Amino acid sequence: MQIHDNPALKAEARNLNFFYGEAKALKNINMPIYDKKVTALIGPSGCGKSTYLRSFNRMHDLYPGNRYEGEIRFFPDNTNLLSSEVDPIEVRMRVGMVFQKPNPFPKSIYENVAYGLRVRGENNKRVLDDKVEHALKGAAIWDEAKDRLSELASNLSGGQQQRLCIARALATDPELLLFDEPTSALDPIATAAIEELVHELKKRVTILIVTHNMQQAARVSDYTAYMYLGEMIEFGKTDEIFIKPKDKRTEDYITGRMG
């Protein structure tokens, strides 16, 4: 892997450790996230994928007893996202997140998408209408939702809800978008729609996606990272990882001998 043919960095974990109270869940992780690329995180259950992902938007700050060590550098401004001087709200304004289970708010479709903008103080109806439409189109759910914007989001199907949640994250133009197993609660057709969408989105935004599905990782990602027991075992271009992994543990995992 030569440095010079790598694209620009969007973020980089440097000596990242994470603790749930006393329990160390991430062990000295070093990993680049390349700009406008899709990076997949794979690894057996409990290896720390979600923990790692949720460090990027400081989600762990919501709960007491959690502690980070090390840095996540965010570019182009080279901010350390984990620094105690950086407000987690500021981080979350730049880094969007889509969760494992669709979690629309019990409000209208429109309000779900507009929420991030309202939080930023935007109340102009025209601006909101415009951005909501744009976000729904970006999340490939505009056609299904445009005639029912004032309906409750819970009336949508699971796959539609998940795309709505993507629209909610997109509405505020994040620089980095985190997906934590976004399709694990969806059927194959809805899954294909989300994968298609991820492919489309990387033109605009850097994506970090956790998945349990090897095929999915192979299909959607440019880079893949394999984690095991809180450690980053291997990181590389997706084709290289899947065709000739360097580490025995990675090979065992992706060939299905473990996990």
Add this chain to the structure above:
Amino acid sequence: MQPLTTEQIRAVIARGKLRDTIFKALGIFCLAIALLVIVALIADMAIKGSERFTLDFFLNFASRRAAQAGILSAWVGSLLVMLVTALAAVPLGVAAGLYLEEYAKRNWLTHIIEVNISNLAAVPSIVYGLLALGIFVYQFGFGQSILSAGLTLALLILPIIIVSTREAIRAIPAMIREGSMAVGATRWQTCRYHIIPYAMPGILTGVIIGLARAIGETAPIITIGALTFIAFLPPAPFTGEPPAGLFDWVFAPFTVMPIQIFNWTSRPDPAFEINAAAAGFVLMVMVLSMNAVAIYLRYKMRKNIKW
């Protein structure tokens, strides 16, 4: 072990079903007893008091003649005291519950506060009356007024409102909170747009249960010195002694339904028994309709809240 034959499986199910049936019958029996007691109580009061169910009964002040005595000052007093109670207890209780659930750090101080809120709920109501007599009536100089009574009952039901607020908030899934925070919302924005609205049905239930308890309270109100015989209403806004204001009524002396009832039952003239029964029935109707409103509102609000 041999697999069970179809007959044996059916026998097992039949035995299980028999227990089901027995338990169901027992449950219905117990429920019926509880319901019957309530219905009997209400019916008894309704029948005993039936000759007082006239408009006059609601529009007359207390009187020495049972037939002319009404509950005007009592029900107006009860409603006004409830208004003060709600205005004081709801914002305080909801804010306290919200703080404890959403803001407070989990440390020993929070823990002590939590334990004491539960303790507060168990304090006998007369103790609140004593406290209020010292603080509201004398210290703050509110006198034996609607304001003092309302604040006393507010203290009394504060734990109920705090606890129900906290329970309602805890029922909101963490992923909703995370979804809100993940787009860059502050704690307060999350509370204002999500936590408070979604907790509202539960909060409302707590508020009404609290008020239903408060409206029947007698001891603390007597302690702070509600009158038992009163032949005038608190002044309507801007009609009191000059300079008349919007809130003159809060300083007016008053009586409330339970005190009126208590007063009538302690009269030697048996004719007042009728008044007491009729007023008891009215109080019951007030409480039941508050509960009905709570159930209706909760149903309406919950319809739109699905996770």
